[in-house]
Amino acid sequence: MTALPRRQGLARFLERLRALLNLNDPGWGRDAGAGQSSGGARGGNGSGGAEQGDAAPPPPPPPPMPPRPPAGPQGGPRGGQQQPPDLSELMGDLNRKLSKLLGSQGGRRPPGGPRGGMPGGFKPPSISGGLVSLVAVVLLGLWLASGFFVVQEGHNAVILRFGKYQSTVPAGLRYRLPSPIGSHEIVDMRIQPLAVGSNNMLSATGLNEHAMLTKDENIVEVRFNVQYRITNAENWKFNAQNPQGALVSAAETAVREVIGDMTMDEALANRRAEIAPGVREIMQEIVDRYRLGVTVVAINMQDSGVLPPESVRAAFDDVLRADQERERAKNDAEAYANRIIPRAVGEAARIKEEAQGYRLRVMAESEGDAARFSAVLGAYRQAPAVTRERMYLETMEEIYKKSSKVLLDGGDGGNNLVYLPLDKLMEQSAAAAVRSHAAAAEGTASAEAASAPAAPSASYAPAAPQGTRRPSRESR
Numbered sequence: 321m322t323a324l325p326r327r328q329g330l331a332r333f334l335e336r337l338r339a340l341l342n343l344n345d346p347g348w349g350r351d352a353g354a355g356q357s358s359g360g361a362r363g364g365n366g367s368g369g370a371e372q373g374d375a376a377p378p379p380p381p382p383p384p385m386p387p388r389p390p391a392g393p394q395g396g397p398r399g400g401q402q403q404p405p406d407l408s409e410l411m412g413d414l415n416r417k418l419s420k421l422l423g424s425q426g427g428r429r430p431p432g433g434p435r436g437g438m439p440g441g442f443k444p445p446s447i448s449g450g451l452v453s454l455v456a457v458v459l460l461g462l463w464l465a466s467g468f469f470v471v472q473e474g475h476n477a478v479i480l481r482f483g484k485y486q487s488t489v490p491a492g493l494r495y496r497l498p499s500p501i502g503s504h505e506i507v508d509m510r511i512q513p514l515a516v517g518s519n520n521m522l523s524a525t526g527l528n529e530h531a532m533l534t535k536d537e538n539i540v541e542v543r544f545n546v547q548y549r550i551t552n553a554e555n556w557k558f559n560a561q562n563p564q565g566a567l568v569s570a571a572e573t574a575v576r577e578v579i580g581d582m583t584m585d586e587a588l589a590n591r592r593a594e595i596a597p598g599v600r601e602i603m604q605e606i607v608d609r610y611r612l613g614v615t616v617v618a619i620n621m622q623d624s625g626v627l628p629p630e631s632v633r634a635a636f637d638d639v640l641r642a643d644q645e646r647e648r649a650k651n652d653a654e655a656y657a658n659r660i661i662p663r664a665v666g667e668a669a670r671i672k673e674e675a676q677g678y679r680l681r682v683m684a685e686s687e688g689d690a691a692r693f694s695a696v697l698g699a700y701r702q703a704p705a706v707t708r709e710r711m712y713l714e715t716m717e718e719i720y721k722k723s724s725k726v727l728l729d730g731g732d733g734g735n736n737l738v739y740l741p742l743d744k745l746m747e748q749s750a751a752a753a754v755r756s757h758a759a760a761a762e763g764t765a766s767a768e769a770a771s772a773p774a775a776p777s778a779s780y781a782p783a784a785p786q787g788t789r790r791p792s793r794e795s796r
Contacts, residue, residue, distance in 0.1 A: 467498040474510040476553045479503075488553045507553040511617055514546040514564070516571045531629065532576050538584035539629050543622040544596070546571050546603070552613030559611045566612060574602035579626075587626045588636070589643060596621060 471477045471491045479486045479496045480503045486496075496502040516530070531541050548567065550556045560566045578598040582591055596619040604616045628636040700707040 463498050467495050467502060469494055469496070469504060471506065474508065476507045476509050477504045478507060478553050478557050480505070485554060485558060505557060507550055507556060509550050509553070511547055511549045514548060514567060514571070516544055516546060516568055516575070532579045534579055534582055534584045534587055536583040540579065540584060540587050541627045541629065542575055542579060542595075542625070543627070544571075544575065544599070544625065545620050545622060547617040547620065549615050549617055550613055551615050555611050555613030559613070563612055563614075566610060567607065567614060570603050570606040570610070570612075571599070573606060574599045577602055584628075588628065589640065592626060595619075595625065 469477070470493055471489060473491045475491060477489050477494055479489060479494075481497060481501060483503075486502075494504075496504050530543055531539050534540055546567070556563050575595070578595055579587055582595075586592075587595070600616050600619045603619075607614045607616065627633060696707065696711070
């Protein structure tokens, strides 16, 4: 027995909802009075009669609307076509009807009375209920489409759902649930610079923020920047509240540890090249320990890297310039030594070789002369006269070999004897012919090359008197 009243109540509720959301109601978007006065026409159907029998007495009807002009042949007012209701007024009427339905039971149309419309029972053009569904579907599609996003090359995107990490996606066209359900954050995975330290002066010490203490308790200023690359976007976003600040702190800790292990002279000159590799190694250990998802690529020293404090920088610059000048002079001297020493060594070796060759040659000549003298001495002991004559002839032959003139002394009153060295004359004539042919072949017109040299003149010597004998060497 109790199920039937429940079904009837549900049916009445659905019918009331259908009547409120009916887009064919011409009172939508007009005014409240017209909408309320249009409920009497529903009393003609069966369902409307059932509502009237069970519902409370209706409130007094509102004042009637002024009569509309009669419809024309096309269903519109005379003199023109009927204008459709405004969309904003339709939505406002829908909100009022929904509030009446959900807030109280007095929001339904009063039963009975003519339904709002034109005289003669004319029904205005209706708006299909599928339009609302279409608008809802379009809005839903736009909301879902807002989840598409593009990740640029060299970047990754961290996808969140209700603020919780879900996944990391690389570059390309990606999708996540629309807001406020899902969201994403872009992370740059390329190499990025990070400046460490600043020029801010500390009031307590009067030094810059990048001033550091060395092993020998001196102060130096270190300026550098860090080049890093994010390798894990999840760790970079969620393992540190301020990853940039954590990276700066790690860099400062690393450089203080490296500088604290050096003296001032080492940091400024001798071991300056060891600072950057040491800082990079220690900094990488720190960021790995904190799981920041970062790889330290390089440490670049700025403004000469390590500098003394401003108050004593001029004195240190003078010392450094002196050291540099000393190193330059030392390098020049080493270069000169490297250039001169090999040359001197080669020259000394050449002189030694020449001396050794001269020594061997002189010794060989001396030994040969001694052997020849010993041989001549033996021959002279056996035949002194013959040996002297032979030695004399050999000597004269050696002397006259290169001479073109020979003078013979025949003594007083002797006749002159003409002596012609035919062998020398023939040799000179042959040499002149060879020179003339060579000059003609070369096309030179030189008179010196074209003319043959004059033949040597004969030497006139007094002839020995007939019957006289040439004196021997011994007689001379």
